[in-house]
Amino acid sequence: MTPKSFFSHLECPKCGQTYDPDQPHQLCRCGSPLLARYDLVKAAAALSRHELARREPTLWRYRELLPVRDEANIVTLGEGMTPILPLATLGERLGLRQLFVKDEGILPTGTFKARGAAVGVSRAKELGIDVLAMPTNGNAGGAWALYAARAGIEAYIVMPEGAPDITKVEVAAAGAHLHLVRGLISDAGKIVGRAVARHKWYDASTLKEPYRIEGKKTMGLEIAEQFGWEVPDVILYPTGGGVGIIGIYKALRELQELGWIGEKLPRLVAVQASGCAPIVKAWEEKKKESAFWEQSSTVAFGINVPKALGDFLVLEAVYETGGCTVAVDDEEILHAQRQLAAVEGVYLCPEGAATFAAVKKLSAQKWIHPDDKVLLLNTGAGLKYPDSFRIDAPVLDPDEEIWPS
Numbered sequence: 233m234t235p236k237s238f239f240s241h242l243e244c245p246k247c248g249q250t251y252d253p254d255q256p257h258q259l260c261r262c263g264s265p266l267l268a269r270y271d272l273v274k275a276a277a278a279l280s281r282h283e284l285a286r287r288e289p290t291l292w293r294y295r296e297l298l299p300v301r302d303e304a305n306i307v308t309l310g311e312g313m314t315p316i317l318p319l320a321t322l323g324e325r326l327g328l329r330q331l332f333v334k335d336e337g338i339l340p341t342g343t344f345k346a347r348g349a350a351v352g353v354s355r356a357k358e359l360g361i362d363v364l365a366m367p368t369n370g371n372a373g374g375a376w377a378l379y380a381a382r383a384g385i386e387a388y389i390v391m392p393e394g395a396p397d398i399t400k401v402e403v404a405a406a407g408a409h410l411h412l413v414r415g416l417i418s419d420a421g422k423i424v425g426r427a428v429a430r431h432k433w434y435d436a437s438t439l440k441e442p443y444r445i446e447g448k449k450t451m452g453l454e455i456a457e458q459f460g461w462e463v464p465d466v467i468l469y470p471t472g473g474g475v476g477i478i479g480i481y482k483a484l485r486e487l488q489e490l491g492w493i494g495e496k497l498p499r500l501v502a503v504q505a506s507g508c509a510p511i512v513k514a515w516e517e518k519k520k521e522s523a524f525w526e527q528s529s530t531v532a533f534g535i536n537v538p539k540a541l542g543d544f545l546v547l548e549a550v551y552e553t554g555g556c557t558v559a560v561d562d563e564e565i566l567h568a569q570r571q572l573a574a575v576e577g578v579y580l581c582p583e584g585a586a587t588f589a590a591v592k593k594l595s596a597q598k599w600i601h602p603d604d605k606v607l608l609l610n611t612g613a614g615l616k617y618p619d620s621f622r623i624d625a626p627v628l629d630p631d632e633e634i635w636p637s
């Protein structure tokens with residue numbers, strides 16, 4: 233039997249309004265992002281964990297829980313099922329017996345943005361979209377430009393002038409229209425907002441279309457499946473727009489409804505850079521929404537988001553799971569990145585390394601216990617940030633002795 237999607241409708245998490253799942257939609261009338269809902273009772277009857285185990289190792293193994301209806305619309309570069317690696321040595325140094333990293337750096341385009349792009353672009357194709365536009369800090373733009381190229385969709389990408397060059401190269405290589413802005417992702421968002429209003433393009437901004445999050449949700453599905461349906465105690469996620477952490481939380485709730493995992497959820501930790509920590513500030517003040525973070529800056533470019541549209545959903549995921557938020561500074565991030573590469577051989581992006589810097593703080597504070605099963609999310613490859621390290625190597629003449637006796 234071919235797997236089918238149990239996507240039933242779109243729903244507003246703020247006002248409860250529902251929308252036709254088979255028409256293009258952006259935000260709810262009330263301004264909130266929309267979320268995809270599924271008929272999980274029927275899905276549970278149609279699919280078992282046993283059956284799932286036999287499927288291909290890509291995120292499309294979760295077809296029943298994804299919004300794409302017709303297989304013919306799937307736009308894929310082979311994304312999904314990234315490895316979960318133990319960090320035994322660094323874990324031991326911190327007194328943690330079970331420290332792991334899920335390495336999203338091996339995905340197509342080098343970051344987990346491939347998950348959102350795969351499902352988002354597939355769904356855009358299914359809905360008959362032919363032009364889309366989006367603001368980005370770089371990685372999402374690279375991923376969406378390439379997946380859009382594969383789908384035959386025209387893409388307009390706007391990113392800060394200071395975004396990593398390699399992401400500009402990806403967009404250019406994909407033949408998308410690239411524009412740079414003297415400013416932040418929020419400024420890029422304003423430009424895209426004006427353009428989509430004028431030209432009636434599809435707005436693929438974070439959470440302004442409801443399907444990118446469905447792709448990112450598959451991180452949560454994989455985590456549960458890879459740990460044999462025994463979820464970790466703590467998951468740390470580098471949080472910018474927050475779609476990843478909202479997606480993981482959504483996945484865990486759906487798995488509970490399917491009856492595939494138990495009552496206990498991992499404590500979700502939103503990690504931010506101290507140069508851009510609006511969600512940490514809101515959590516410390518016990519608020520439900522964040523305020524715009526002025527003059528934000530950090531080496532972890534993907535989490536430089538001064539105000540996230542889905543901030544209330546990130547905070548809900550943190551509060552509901554008994555999680556917390558942590559800010560780490562750039563020096564701690566770069567030190568963590570170096571340590572992970574030199575001790576464990578994993579070369580993470582700065583955003584991913586930030587989660588290890590956060591683990592150090594939380595275990596020192598005893599918020600993380602020695603027996604907790606702790607999972608870091610590495611959202612991208614260190615290779616996408618070639619400027620993180622200064623190269624300091626001697627240059628030799630061909631006949632020069634390196635180590636004179």
Ligand SMILES: *Cc1c(COP(=O)(O)O)cnc(C)c1O
Pocket residue numbers: 343345371372470471472473474475476477534535581583584611612
């Ligand atoms: C986009 C991005 C993030 C932040 O992801 P959100 O899900 O938007 O919070 C983290 N790390 C990297 C490498 C990214 O590109």
Ligand SMILES: [Zn+2]
Pocket residue numbers: 244245246247248249260261262263264
């Ligand atoms: Zn609403």
